[in-house]
Amino acid sequence: MKQKIAIITFILFISIMSCQENITTPDNCNDMSSEPYNPTAYTETPPDGFPAMEHPDDNPITVEGIELGRHLFYDPILSRDSTISCSSCHELNKAFTDGLALAKGIDNLTSRRSSMSLINIGYSWIKNRPYNFMWDGRFQSLEEQIIKGPIEDPFEMDNTWEKVESDLQEHPDYPLMFRKAFGIDCKEDINRDHVSKAISQFERTLNSANSKYDQHQWVPFVYMSAEELRGLTLFLGDAAGSPSTKDAECAHCHSFSQNKALFARNEFSNNGLDSVNNLNDFIDLGYGAITGNISENGQFKEVTLRNIALTAPYMHDGRFATLEEAVDHYTSGGKSSPNVASELTTAPTITNLSASDKADLIAFLHALTDSSYFNKPEWSSPF
Protein backbone atom coordinates (compact mmCIF):
# COMPACT_ATOMS: atom_id res chain seq x y z
CA MET A 1 0.00 0.00 0.00
CA LYS A 2 2.77 2.37 0.99
CA GLN A 3 4.51 1.65 -2.27
CA LYS A 4 1.39 2.51 -4.28
CA ILE A 5 0.97 5.79 -2.42
CA ALA A 6 4.58 6.65 -3.08
CA ILE A 7 4.22 5.92 -6.80
CA ILE A 8 1.03 7.97 -7.08
CA THR A 9 2.63 10.85 -5.21
CA PHE A 10 5.65 10.71 -7.48
CA ILE A 11 3.48 10.72 -10.63
CA LEU A 12 1.47 13.66 -9.35
CA PHE A 13 4.65 15.56 -8.55
CA ILE A 14 6.04 14.96 -12.05
CA SER A 15 2.73 16.01 -13.63
CA ILE A 16 2.63 19.22 -11.68
CA MET A 17 6.26 20.02 -12.49
CA SER A 18 5.75 19.40 -16.20
CA CYS A 19 2.80 21.80 -16.18
CA GLN A 20 4.79 24.56 -14.54
CA GLU A 21 6.19 25.94 -17.77
CA ASN A 22 2.76 26.43 -19.24
CA ILE A 23 1.27 28.13 -16.29
CA THR A 24 1.67 31.87 -16.38
CA THR A 25 0.29 33.95 -13.64
CA PRO A 26 -1.95 36.88 -14.54
CA ASP A 27 0.56 39.17 -12.89
CA ASN A 28 3.26 38.76 -15.51
CA CYS A 29 1.30 37.93 -18.62
CA ASN A 30 -0.90 40.06 -20.77
CA ASP A 31 -2.40 37.04 -22.40
CA MET A 32 -2.80 37.00 -26.17
CA SER A 33 -3.13 33.27 -26.63
CA SER A 34 -6.73 33.60 -27.74
CA GLU A 35 -5.57 35.52 -30.81
CA PRO A 36 -4.99 33.34 -33.87
CA TYR A 37 -1.47 32.22 -34.74
CA ASN A 38 -1.41 30.84 -38.27
CA PRO A 39 1.78 32.08 -39.92
CA THR A 40 1.89 31.87 -43.71
CA ALA A 41 5.09 30.53 -45.21
CA TYR A 42 6.76 32.98 -47.61
CA THR A 43 7.23 31.10 -50.85
CA GLU A 44 8.23 33.68 -53.44
CA THR A 45 10.12 32.15 -56.34
CA PRO A 46 13.59 33.64 -56.76
CA PRO A 47 14.00 35.80 -59.85
CA ASP A 48 15.80 34.52 -62.92
CA GLY A 49 19.52 34.36 -62.29
CA PHE A 50 19.15 33.86 -58.57
CA PRO A 51 19.14 30.62 -56.59
CA ALA A 52 16.78 30.00 -53.71
CA MET A 53 17.95 32.04 -50.76
CA GLU A 54 19.40 30.23 -47.78
CA HIS A 55 18.54 31.41 -44.31
CA PRO A 56 19.10 30.21 -40.75
CA ASP A 57 17.03 27.16 -39.86
CA ASP A 58 15.64 28.84 -36.76
CA ASN A 59 14.14 31.75 -38.65
CA PRO A 60 11.78 30.54 -41.35
CA ILE A 61 10.38 33.41 -43.40
CA THR A 62 6.69 34.09 -43.06
CA VAL A 63 4.38 36.72 -44.47
CA GLU A 64 3.59 37.90 -40.95
CA GLY A 65 7.26 38.03 -40.00
CA ILE A 66 8.10 40.12 -43.05
CA GLU A 67 5.30 42.56 -42.34
CA LEU A 68 6.38 42.94 -38.74
CA GLY A 69 9.97 43.39 -39.88
CA ARG A 70 8.94 46.11 -42.33
CA HIS A 71 7.19 48.02 -39.56
CA LEU A 72 10.18 47.72 -37.25
CA PHE A 73 12.57 48.71 -40.04
CA TYR A 74 10.78 52.01 -40.57
CA ASP A 75 9.85 52.70 -36.96
CA PRO A 76 12.03 55.13 -34.96
CA ILE A 77 10.85 53.40 -31.80
CA LEU A 78 14.10 51.47 -31.93
CA SER A 79 16.24 54.56 -31.26
CA ARG A 80 16.83 56.20 -27.90
CA ASP A 81 14.82 59.34 -28.63
CA SER A 82 12.62 57.90 -31.38
CA THR A 83 14.22 60.06 -34.05
CA ILE A 84 15.84 57.53 -36.33
CA SER A 85 14.99 54.14 -37.73
CA CYS A 86 16.85 51.59 -39.83
CA SER A 87 15.49 53.40 -42.86
CA SER A 88 17.26 56.60 -41.85
CA CYS A 89 20.50 55.11 -43.15
CA HIS A 90 18.92 52.69 -45.59
CA GLU A 91 16.62 54.56 -47.96
CA LEU A 92 14.56 52.55 -50.40
CA ASN A 93 15.30 54.51 -53.54
CA LYS A 94 19.02 54.67 -52.86
CA ALA A 95 19.33 50.91 -52.88
CA PHE A 96 18.96 51.15 -49.11
CA THR A 97 21.96 53.43 -48.57
CA ASP A 98 21.85 57.04 -47.43
CA GLY A 99 23.87 59.01 -49.99
CA LEU A 100 26.40 60.03 -47.35
CA ALA A 101 30.09 59.29 -47.18
CA LEU A 102 29.78 58.35 -43.52
CA ALA A 103 26.55 57.29 -41.89
CA LYS A 104 24.76 59.71 -39.58
CA GLY A 105 23.26 58.40 -36.39
CA ILE A 106 21.40 59.79 -33.43
CA ASP A 107 22.06 63.42 -32.51
CA ASN A 108 23.55 63.81 -35.97
CA LEU A 109 26.63 61.88 -34.87
CA THR A 110 28.85 60.61 -37.65
CA SER A 111 29.82 56.95 -37.85
CA ARG A 112 33.24 55.93 -39.07
CA ARG A 113 32.01 54.04 -42.09
CA SER A 114 29.50 54.33 -44.89
CA SER A 115 26.04 52.76 -44.80
CA MET A 116 25.94 49.57 -46.81
CA SER A 117 23.32 48.70 -49.38
CA LEU A 118 20.73 46.14 -48.34
CA ILE A 119 19.83 45.10 -51.87
CA ASN A 120 20.08 41.31 -52.15
CA ILE A 121 21.62 41.34 -48.69
CA GLY A 122 20.30 37.88 -47.85
CA TYR A 123 22.58 36.43 -50.50
CA SER A 124 25.62 37.68 -48.59
CA TRP A 125 25.12 34.94 -46.04
CA ILE A 126 27.56 32.09 -46.37
CA LYS A 127 26.26 29.48 -44.01
CA ASN A 128 29.39 28.06 -42.45
CA ARG A 129 31.51 31.19 -42.50
CA PRO A 130 31.86 33.16 -39.27
CA TYR A 131 32.26 36.55 -40.95
CA ASN A 132 29.62 37.74 -43.37
CA PHE A 133 28.04 41.13 -42.74
CA MET A 134 29.28 44.72 -42.44
CA TRP A 135 32.35 46.23 -44.06
CA ASP A 136 34.55 44.28 -41.68
CA GLY A 137 32.47 41.10 -41.62
CA ARG A 138 31.93 41.23 -37.88
CA PHE A 139 28.55 39.51 -37.92
CA GLN A 140 27.79 36.00 -39.05
CA SER A 141 24.09 36.51 -39.68
CA LEU A 142 21.62 39.30 -40.25
CA GLU A 143 20.03 38.36 -36.95
CA GLU A 144 23.32 38.85 -35.13
CA GLN A 145 23.88 42.16 -36.91
CA ILE A 146 20.55 43.47 -35.68
CA ILE A 147 21.04 42.31 -32.10
CA LYS A 148 24.64 43.46 -31.72
CA GLY A 149 24.73 46.30 -34.19
CA PRO A 150 22.82 49.57 -34.42
CA ILE A 151 20.38 49.51 -31.47
CA GLU A 152 22.95 49.98 -28.74
CA ASP A 153 25.68 51.63 -30.81
CA PRO A 154 26.12 55.14 -29.36
CA PHE A 155 26.79 56.47 -32.86
CA GLU A 156 23.66 54.92 -34.30
CA MET A 157 20.50 54.44 -32.22
CA ASP A 158 22.05 54.62 -28.74
CA ASN A 159 19.21 52.71 -27.17
CA THR A 160 19.11 49.68 -24.90
CA TRP A 161 17.46 46.42 -25.76
CA GLU A 162 15.64 46.47 -22.45
CA LYS A 163 13.96 49.74 -23.42
CA VAL A 164 13.20 48.55 -26.94
CA GLU A 165 11.59 45.39 -25.58
CA SER A 166 9.61 47.34 -23.03
CA ASP A 167 8.42 49.93 -25.57
CA LEU A 168 7.32 47.22 -27.97
CA GLN A 169 5.53 45.26 -25.26
CA GLU A 170 3.56 48.35 -24.27
CA HIS A 171 2.83 49.44 -27.83
CA PRO A 172 -0.85 49.35 -28.87
CA ASP A 173 -0.23 47.45 -32.11
CA TYR A 174 3.02 45.54 -32.02
CA PRO A 175 2.15 42.80 -29.52
CA LEU A 176 -0.51 41.40 -31.81
CA MET A 177 1.90 41.53 -34.76
CA PHE A 178 4.48 39.61 -32.75
CA ARG A 179 1.78 37.12 -31.81
CA LYS A 180 0.89 36.60 -35.47
CA ALA A 181 4.51 36.30 -36.53
CA PHE A 182 5.99 34.26 -33.71
CA GLY A 183 3.09 32.87 -31.69
CA ILE A 184 3.99 34.51 -28.43
CA ASP A 185 1.39 34.06 -25.69
CA CYS A 186 2.09 37.14 -23.62
CA LYS A 187 3.02 40.66 -24.58
CA GLU A 188 5.91 40.29 -22.19
CA ASP A 189 7.35 37.54 -24.37
CA ILE A 190 8.44 40.06 -27.01
CA ASN A 191 12.20 40.11 -27.00
CA ARG A 192 15.22 41.11 -29.06
CA ASP A 193 15.37 37.74 -30.80
CA HIS A 194 11.91 38.30 -32.24
CA VAL A 195 12.85 41.82 -33.34
CA SER A 196 16.02 40.65 -35.05
CA LYS A 197 14.27 37.74 -36.71
CA ALA A 198 11.47 39.92 -38.06
CA ILE A 199 13.76 42.59 -39.48
CA SER A 200 16.00 39.89 -40.97
CA GLN A 201 13.01 38.33 -42.67
CA PHE A 202 12.06 41.67 -44.19
CA GLU A 203 15.63 42.29 -45.34
CA ARG A 204 15.74 38.87 -47.01
CA THR A 205 12.93 40.00 -49.30
CA LEU A 206 14.85 43.03 -50.61
CA ASN A 207 15.91 41.26 -53.75
CA SER A 208 16.40 43.09 -56.97
CA ALA A 209 17.01 41.49 -60.34
CA ASN A 210 15.22 43.54 -62.94
CA SER A 211 18.00 45.66 -64.34
CA LYS A 212 18.68 46.20 -68.01
CA TYR A 213 21.37 43.53 -67.71
CA ASP A 214 18.78 41.07 -66.36
CA GLN A 215 16.34 41.91 -69.11
CA HIS A 216 19.11 41.45 -71.67
CA GLN A 217 19.71 38.01 -70.21
CA TRP A 218 16.17 36.81 -69.76
CA VAL A 219 13.69 38.86 -71.72
CA PRO A 220 13.40 38.17 -75.44
CA PHE A 221 14.30 41.04 -77.73
CA VAL A 222 15.61 43.28 -74.96
CA TYR A 223 19.23 44.20 -75.46
CA MET A 224 21.81 46.32 -73.79
CA SER A 225 23.22 49.17 -75.88
CA ALA A 226 26.48 48.89 -77.79
CA GLU A 227 28.14 51.07 -75.18
CA GLU A 228 26.90 48.86 -72.33
CA LEU A 229 27.97 45.71 -74.16
CA ARG A 230 31.45 47.13 -74.70
CA GLY A 231 31.48 47.89 -70.99
CA LEU A 232 30.51 44.30 -70.21
CA THR A 233 33.39 43.08 -72.35
CA LEU A 234 35.81 45.25 -70.43
CA PHE A 235 34.20 44.13 -67.17
CA LEU A 236 34.83 40.51 -68.10
CA GLY A 237 38.15 41.12 -69.82
CA ASP A 238 39.73 37.97 -71.14
CA ALA A 239 36.38 36.32 -71.55
CA ALA A 240 36.04 38.10 -74.85
CA GLY A 241 38.46 35.63 -76.38
CA SER A 242 42.22 35.64 -76.43
CA PRO A 243 44.00 37.67 -73.76
CA SER A 244 42.65 41.15 -74.27
CA THR A 245 44.72 44.26 -74.48
CA LYS A 246 42.13 46.00 -72.37
CA ASP A 247 40.77 44.35 -69.30
CA ALA A 248 39.17 46.16 -66.36
CA GLU A 249 39.41 42.95 -64.32
CA CYS A 250 36.16 43.73 -62.47
CA ALA A 251 34.64 40.27 -62.65
CA HIS A 252 37.30 38.67 -60.49
CA CYS A 253 35.82 40.18 -57.37
CA HIS A 254 32.38 41.18 -58.60
CA SER A 255 31.77 37.67 -59.77
CA PHE A 256 28.59 36.24 -61.15
CA SER A 257 27.29 33.21 -62.93
CA GLN A 258 24.20 32.53 -64.97
CA ASN A 259 22.23 31.22 -62.01
CA LYS A 260 23.95 33.21 -59.27
CA ALA A 261 24.23 36.64 -60.80
CA LEU A 262 25.11 38.52 -57.66
CA PHE A 263 28.01 40.56 -59.04
CA ALA A 264 29.74 39.86 -55.76
CA ARG A 265 31.76 36.99 -54.45
CA ASN A 266 31.15 38.05 -50.85
CA GLU A 267 34.83 38.07 -49.97
CA PHE A 268 36.99 40.62 -48.20
CA SER A 269 39.96 42.22 -49.88
CA ASN A 270 42.33 45.15 -49.93
CA ASN A 271 41.47 46.99 -53.12
CA GLY A 272 44.44 49.33 -52.98
CA LEU A 273 42.82 52.31 -51.30
CA ASP A 274 45.73 53.20 -49.03
CA SER A 275 49.45 53.06 -49.39
CA VAL A 276 51.20 51.46 -46.42
CA ASN A 277 54.48 49.66 -46.02
CA ASN A 278 53.48 47.65 -43.02
CA LEU A 279 50.30 45.69 -42.47
CA ASN A 280 49.85 47.37 -39.08
CA ASP A 281 49.84 50.83 -40.61
CA PHE A 282 46.31 50.84 -41.96
CA ILE A 283 44.26 53.53 -40.23
CA ASP A 284 41.22 51.28 -40.37
CA LEU A 285 42.19 47.62 -39.98
CA GLY A 286 38.81 46.45 -41.27
CA TYR A 287 38.41 42.69 -41.62
CA GLY A 288 41.78 42.00 -40.00
CA ALA A 289 40.63 43.60 -36.75
CA ILE A 290 37.80 41.08 -36.61
CA THR A 291 39.64 37.94 -37.68
CA GLY A 292 42.86 38.77 -35.85
CA ASN A 293 44.90 37.86 -38.93
CA ILE A 294 47.36 40.59 -39.71
CA SER A 295 47.40 39.61 -43.38
CA GLU A 296 43.74 40.61 -43.51
CA ASN A 297 44.29 44.12 -42.19
CA GLY A 298 43.00 46.80 -44.51
CA GLN A 299 40.56 44.43 -46.13
CA PHE A 300 36.87 45.25 -46.50
CA LYS A 301 33.77 43.58 -47.86
CA GLU A 302 33.53 43.48 -51.64
CA VAL A 303 30.08 44.84 -52.36
CA THR A 304 27.62 43.81 -55.00
CA LEU A 305 27.59 45.98 -58.10
CA ARG A 306 23.86 45.60 -58.51
CA ASN A 307 22.34 49.06 -58.19
CA ILE A 308 25.82 50.46 -57.65
CA ALA A 309 24.86 53.66 -59.46
CA LEU A 310 22.39 54.34 -56.65
CA THR A 311 24.79 53.90 -53.76
CA ALA A 312 27.26 56.78 -54.08
CA PRO A 313 29.55 57.71 -52.47
CA TYR A 314 31.73 54.64 -52.63
CA MET A 315 34.06 52.52 -50.49
CA HIS A 316 33.87 51.86 -46.76
CA ASP A 317 34.67 55.48 -45.98
CA GLY A 318 32.80 57.03 -48.88
CA ARG A 319 35.95 58.55 -50.31
CA PHE A 320 34.83 58.43 -53.93
CA ALA A 321 31.90 60.67 -54.71
CA THR A 322 31.09 59.19 -58.09
CA LEU A 323 31.36 56.01 -60.09
CA GLU A 324 33.84 57.83 -62.31
CA GLU A 325 36.14 58.41 -59.35
CA ALA A 326 35.85 54.79 -58.29
CA VAL A 327 36.69 53.56 -61.78
CA ASP A 328 39.60 55.99 -61.97
CA HIS A 329 40.94 54.50 -58.78
CA TYR A 330 40.98 51.00 -60.17
CA THR A 331 42.36 52.00 -63.55
CA SER A 332 45.24 53.72 -61.79
CA GLY A 333 46.22 50.30 -60.50
CA GLY A 334 45.51 51.21 -56.89
CA LYS A 335 47.93 52.06 -54.11
CA SER A 336 50.63 49.79 -52.85
CA SER A 337 50.52 47.75 -49.67
CA PRO A 338 51.73 44.28 -48.72
CA ASN A 339 48.35 42.59 -49.08
CA VAL A 340 46.76 44.50 -51.91
CA ALA A 341 44.58 42.15 -53.96
CA SER A 342 46.59 40.14 -56.46
CA GLU A 343 43.86 40.75 -58.99
CA LEU A 344 45.04 44.37 -59.00
CA THR A 345 48.78 43.85 -58.78
CA THR A 346 48.77 41.43 -61.68
CA ALA A 347 46.36 43.30 -63.91
CA PRO A 348 48.58 44.03 -66.89
CA THR A 349 46.19 46.13 -68.92
CA ILE A 350 44.05 47.79 -66.31
CA THR A 351 45.90 51.07 -66.73
CA ASN A 352 45.38 51.03 -70.49
CA LEU A 353 41.74 52.05 -70.39
CA SER A 354 40.91 55.22 -72.29
CA ALA A 355 38.28 57.77 -71.31
CA SER A 356 35.97 56.15 -73.81
CA ASP A 357 36.60 52.70 -72.30
CA LYS A 358 35.81 54.02 -68.86
CA ALA A 359 32.61 55.59 -70.14
CA ASP A 360 31.59 52.21 -71.58
CA LEU A 361 32.38 50.50 -68.31
CA ILE A 362 30.31 52.99 -66.37
CA ALA A 363 27.48 52.59 -68.86
CA PHE A 364 27.50 48.88 -68.08
CA LEU A 365 27.49 49.57 -64.35
CA HIS A 366 24.41 51.73 -64.87
CA ALA A 367 22.84 48.80 -66.71
CA LEU A 368 22.94 46.97 -63.37
CA THR A 369 20.47 49.45 -61.92
CA ASP A 370 17.02 48.14 -61.18
CA SER A 371 14.66 51.03 -60.64
CA SER A 372 11.55 48.89 -60.97
CA TYR A 373 11.31 48.50 -57.22
CA PHE A 374 11.31 52.23 -56.48
CA ASN A 375 8.53 53.00 -54.04
CA LYS A 376 7.47 49.36 -54.08
CA PRO A 377 4.70 49.20 -51.49
CA GLU A 378 5.94 45.98 -49.91
CA TRP A 379 9.30 47.61 -49.25
CA SER A 380 8.07 51.08 -48.36
CA SER A 381 7.29 52.62 -45.02
CA PRO A 382 3.97 51.49 -43.58
CA PHE A 383 3.66 54.73 -41.62
Next chain:
Amino acid sequence: MRKIFFFLLLTSIGYNSCTDTLKEPTGTLEIIFKARYNSGPLVLFQSDSTGQNDPITIMFKKLDFFISDLKGNQDGTLKDFADVGYISMSNSLDSSSSEQGISLLINELPVGSFDRLDMGIGLSDAVNSTTPGSYPSSSPLGLNSNYWPMTDSYILCKMEGDINQSNSTTTGFLYHGGVNGMYQQRSFNHSFDISENATTTIVLYLQAEELFFKTGSEIDMINDSQTHSGQIGSTEYNLAKTAMENLSNSLYIQQ
Protein backbone atom coordinates in the same frame (compact mmCIF):
# COMPACT_ATOMS: atom_id res chain seq x y z
CA MET B 1 -2.65 -9.63 -21.37
CA ARG B 2 0.50 -8.78 -19.45
CA LYS B 3 2.31 -11.59 -21.25
CA ILE B 4 1.34 -10.14 -24.64
CA PHE B 5 2.59 -6.75 -23.57
CA PHE B 6 5.98 -8.14 -22.55
CA PHE B 7 6.16 -10.17 -25.73
CA LEU B 8 5.57 -7.06 -27.84
CA LEU B 9 8.07 -5.10 -25.80
CA LEU B 10 10.75 -7.74 -26.20
CA THR B 11 9.99 -8.07 -29.89
CA SER B 12 10.34 -4.33 -30.31
CA ILE B 13 13.64 -4.23 -28.42
CA GLY B 14 14.88 -7.17 -30.41
CA TYR B 15 13.91 -5.59 -33.71
CA ASN B 16 15.51 -2.28 -32.87
CA SER B 17 18.72 -3.89 -31.75
CA CYS B 18 18.73 -5.91 -34.98
CA THR B 19 18.45 -2.78 -37.13
CA ASP B 20 21.36 -1.30 -35.22
CA THR B 21 23.57 -4.29 -35.85
CA LEU B 22 22.70 -4.29 -39.54
CA LYS B 23 24.26 -0.87 -40.01
CA GLU B 24 27.63 -1.11 -41.72
CA PRO B 25 30.52 -0.11 -39.47
CA THR B 26 32.21 3.08 -40.54
CA GLY B 27 35.24 5.14 -39.68
CA THR B 28 36.76 8.52 -40.46
CA LEU B 29 39.67 9.52 -42.65
CA GLU B 30 41.49 12.75 -41.93
CA ILE B 31 43.71 14.07 -44.69
CA ILE B 32 46.02 16.83 -43.52
CA PHE B 33 47.51 19.06 -46.20
CA LYS B 34 50.75 20.72 -45.20
CA ALA B 35 52.42 23.27 -47.44
CA ARG B 36 56.18 23.34 -47.25
CA TYR B 37 58.87 25.41 -48.86
CA ASN B 38 62.04 23.36 -49.21
CA SER B 39 62.56 21.80 -45.80
CA GLY B 40 60.41 24.16 -43.75
CA PRO B 41 56.73 25.04 -43.48
CA LEU B 42 55.44 27.49 -46.08
CA VAL B 43 54.42 30.73 -44.39
CA LEU B 44 52.25 33.13 -46.33
CA PHE B 45 53.41 36.75 -46.53
CA GLN B 46 56.96 35.66 -45.78
CA SER B 47 59.74 35.92 -48.35
CA ASP B 48 61.68 32.79 -49.21
CA SER B 49 64.79 32.47 -51.29
CA THR B 50 64.16 30.82 -54.63
CA GLY B 51 67.70 29.59 -55.20
CA GLN B 52 67.34 31.01 -58.72
CA ASN B 53 69.12 33.82 -60.48
CA ASP B 54 65.77 35.46 -61.04
CA PRO B 55 63.51 35.90 -59.22
CA ILE B 56 65.55 35.97 -56.05
CA THR B 57 62.78 35.68 -53.52
CA ILE B 58 59.17 34.65 -53.54
CA MET B 59 56.34 35.49 -51.19
CA PHE B 60 53.14 33.46 -51.34
CA LYS B 61 49.95 35.26 -50.44
CA LYS B 62 47.40 32.70 -51.47
CA LEU B 63 47.52 28.99 -52.21
CA ASP B 64 44.10 27.42 -52.62
CA PHE B 65 42.79 24.60 -54.79
CA PHE B 66 39.98 22.16 -55.36
CA ILE B 67 40.38 18.46 -54.84
CA SER B 68 37.78 15.98 -56.01
CA ASP B 69 36.85 12.37 -56.65
CA LEU B 70 38.62 11.01 -53.60
CA LYS B 71 38.66 7.23 -53.61
CA GLY B 72 40.38 4.42 -51.78
CA ASN B 73 41.49 1.17 -53.37
CA GLN B 74 40.35 -1.88 -51.45
CA ASP B 75 41.19 -5.29 -52.89
CA GLY B 76 41.18 -3.89 -56.39
CA THR B 77 37.90 -2.07 -55.96
CA LEU B 78 37.76 1.71 -55.76
CA LYS B 79 35.55 2.95 -52.93
CA ASP B 80 34.17 6.48 -53.09
CA PHE B 81 35.41 8.66 -50.25
CA ALA B 82 34.37 12.20 -51.14
CA ASP B 83 33.24 14.20 -54.16
CA VAL B 84 34.77 17.61 -53.63
CA GLY B 85 36.95 19.46 -51.13
CA TYR B 86 38.57 22.85 -51.08
CA ILE B 87 42.04 23.25 -49.64
CA SER B 88 42.99 26.76 -48.58
CA MET B 89 46.32 27.46 -46.97
CA SER B 90 45.04 30.82 -45.74
CA ASN B 91 45.77 29.94 -42.13
CA SER B 92 49.46 29.37 -42.82
CA LEU B 93 50.42 32.74 -41.44
CA ASP B 94 53.17 31.45 -39.15
CA SER B 95 55.32 28.36 -38.92
CA SER B 96 53.27 26.66 -36.30
CA SER B 97 49.94 27.11 -38.14
CA SER B 98 51.53 26.01 -41.36
CA GLU B 99 53.01 22.94 -39.70
CA GLN B 100 49.57 22.14 -38.32
CA GLY B 101 48.22 22.09 -41.86
CA ILE B 102 44.70 22.03 -43.20
CA SER B 103 42.54 19.12 -42.18
CA LEU B 104 39.94 17.49 -44.38
CA LEU B 105 37.67 15.09 -42.51
CA ILE B 106 35.78 12.43 -44.40
CA ASN B 107 33.26 10.63 -42.24
CA GLU B 108 31.34 7.39 -42.55
CA LEU B 109 33.80 5.52 -44.70
CA PRO B 110 33.57 1.75 -44.93
CA VAL B 111 36.00 0.02 -42.63
CA GLY B 112 38.75 -2.08 -44.13
CA SER B 113 42.27 -2.03 -45.46
CA PHE B 114 43.23 0.15 -48.37
CA ASP B 115 46.43 0.31 -50.35
CA ARG B 116 45.95 3.42 -52.47
CA LEU B 117 44.42 6.87 -52.23
CA ASP B 118 43.20 8.42 -55.48
CA MET B 119 42.47 12.10 -55.77
CA GLY B 120 41.70 14.65 -58.45
CA ILE B 121 43.36 18.04 -58.33
CA GLY B 122 40.86 20.55 -59.65
CA LEU B 123 37.48 19.46 -60.95
CA SER B 124 36.44 17.11 -63.69
CA ASP B 125 34.97 18.79 -66.75
CA ALA B 126 31.54 17.45 -65.79
CA VAL B 127 31.59 19.09 -62.37
CA ASN B 128 33.18 22.18 -63.85
CA SER B 129 30.21 22.59 -66.14
CA THR B 130 27.95 23.22 -63.14
CA THR B 131 27.57 26.63 -61.49
CA PRO B 132 27.43 27.97 -57.92
CA GLY B 133 23.69 28.52 -57.93
CA SER B 134 23.22 24.76 -57.97
CA TYR B 135 24.90 24.26 -54.60
CA PRO B 136 24.38 25.54 -51.06
CA SER B 137 26.82 28.09 -49.70
CA SER B 138 28.22 25.42 -47.39
CA SER B 139 29.77 23.73 -50.44
CA PRO B 140 32.90 25.16 -52.04
CA LEU B 141 31.05 24.74 -55.31
CA GLY B 142 28.34 27.09 -54.09
CA LEU B 143 30.57 30.14 -53.75
CA ASN B 144 30.90 32.81 -56.40
CA SER B 145 34.41 33.43 -55.07
CA ASN B 146 35.42 30.10 -56.54
CA TYR B 147 33.81 30.73 -59.89
CA TRP B 148 34.75 32.61 -63.01
CA PRO B 149 32.10 34.14 -65.20
CA MET B 150 34.73 34.93 -67.84
CA THR B 151 35.22 31.30 -68.71
CA ASP B 152 32.13 29.68 -67.20
CA SER B 153 34.43 27.71 -64.98
CA TYR B 154 35.36 27.23 -61.40
CA ILE B 155 38.73 28.60 -60.36
CA LEU B 156 40.47 25.31 -59.84
CA CYS B 157 43.55 26.70 -58.16
CA LYS B 158 44.76 30.07 -56.94
CA MET B 159 48.46 30.72 -56.51
CA GLU B 160 49.22 34.35 -55.76
CA GLY B 161 52.01 36.43 -54.32
CA ASP B 162 55.03 38.59 -55.06
CA ILE B 163 58.47 37.96 -56.47
CA ASN B 164 61.55 40.04 -56.00
CA GLN B 165 63.92 40.27 -58.94
CA SER B 166 67.65 40.79 -59.09
CA ASN B 167 67.07 44.36 -60.22
CA SER B 168 65.21 44.97 -56.94
CA THR B 169 61.85 45.10 -58.68
CA THR B 170 58.92 43.56 -56.83
CA THR B 171 56.07 42.31 -58.95
CA GLY B 172 52.99 40.24 -58.33
CA PHE B 173 52.23 36.79 -59.64
CA LEU B 174 48.88 35.17 -60.09
CA TYR B 175 48.20 31.75 -61.55
CA HIS B 176 44.56 30.84 -61.59
CA GLY B 177 43.79 27.53 -63.21
CA GLY B 178 40.30 27.34 -64.60
CA VAL B 179 38.45 26.05 -67.69
CA ASN B 180 38.09 22.47 -68.81
CA GLY B 181 40.96 20.16 -69.52
CA MET B 182 42.99 21.11 -66.47
CA TYR B 183 41.87 18.32 -64.19
CA GLN B 184 44.76 16.31 -62.78
CA GLN B 185 44.53 12.88 -61.20
CA ARG B 186 46.91 11.47 -58.67
CA SER B 187 47.26 8.07 -57.08
CA PHE B 188 49.19 7.73 -53.87
CA ASN B 189 50.31 4.21 -53.03
CA HIS B 190 49.83 4.04 -49.33
CA SER B 191 48.49 1.38 -47.02
CA PHE B 192 46.00 2.48 -44.44
CA ASP B 193 43.12 1.05 -42.47
CA ILE B 194 39.76 2.59 -41.80
CA SER B 195 38.63 1.30 -38.43
CA GLU B 196 35.23 1.42 -36.86
CA ASN B 197 34.52 4.64 -34.94
CA ALA B 198 38.15 5.68 -35.29
CA THR B 199 40.00 8.33 -37.26
CA THR B 200 42.84 7.43 -39.56
CA THR B 201 45.18 10.27 -40.48
CA ILE B 202 47.07 10.71 -43.73
CA VAL B 203 49.43 13.63 -44.32
CA LEU B 204 49.96 15.10 -47.76
CA TYR B 205 52.81 17.54 -48.26
CA LEU B 206 52.68 20.25 -50.88
CA GLN B 207 56.20 21.27 -51.83
CA ALA B 208 55.56 24.85 -52.89
CA GLU B 209 58.96 25.49 -54.49
CA GLU B 210 58.12 22.78 -57.03
CA LEU B 211 55.17 24.83 -58.29
CA PHE B 212 57.58 27.07 -60.18
CA PHE B 213 61.16 25.99 -59.87
CA LYS B 214 61.32 22.22 -60.37
CA THR B 215 63.80 21.34 -63.09
CA GLY B 216 61.98 20.42 -66.26
CA SER B 217 58.72 22.12 -65.36
CA GLU B 218 59.85 25.61 -64.44
CA ILE B 219 57.59 28.60 -64.88
CA ASP B 220 59.17 31.85 -65.99
CA MET B 221 57.67 33.96 -63.25
CA ILE B 222 59.13 37.18 -64.59
CA ASN B 223 57.83 37.02 -68.12
CA ASP B 224 54.81 34.84 -67.46
CA SER B 225 53.69 36.29 -64.17
CA GLN B 226 49.97 35.76 -64.44
CA THR B 227 47.29 33.71 -66.09
CA HIS B 228 43.56 33.36 -65.81
CA SER B 229 43.68 30.31 -68.06
CA GLY B 230 42.28 31.90 -71.22
CA GLN B 231 40.95 29.91 -74.12
CA ILE B 232 41.99 26.32 -74.75
CA GLY B 233 45.28 26.22 -76.60
CA SER B 234 46.26 29.80 -75.81
CA THR B 235 49.53 30.75 -74.16
CA GLU B 236 47.61 31.65 -71.02
CA TYR B 237 45.91 28.26 -71.06
CA ASN B 238 49.18 26.38 -71.43
CA LEU B 239 50.69 28.37 -68.60
CA ALA B 240 47.74 27.64 -66.33
CA LYS B 241 47.88 23.98 -67.26
CA THR B 242 51.56 23.82 -66.36
CA ALA B 243 50.71 25.41 -63.03
CA MET B 244 48.00 22.83 -62.43
CA GLU B 245 50.30 19.97 -63.39
CA ASN B 246 52.99 21.32 -61.11
CA LEU B 247 50.47 21.63 -58.30
CA SER B 248 49.44 18.04 -58.75
CA ASN B 249 53.02 16.81 -58.91
CA SER B 250 54.05 18.81 -55.87
CA LEU B 251 51.92 16.63 -53.58
CA TYR B 252 53.64 13.85 -51.65
CA ILE B 253 52.18 11.46 -49.17
CA GLN B 254 53.87 10.93 -45.83
CA GLN B 255 54.74 7.27 -45.56
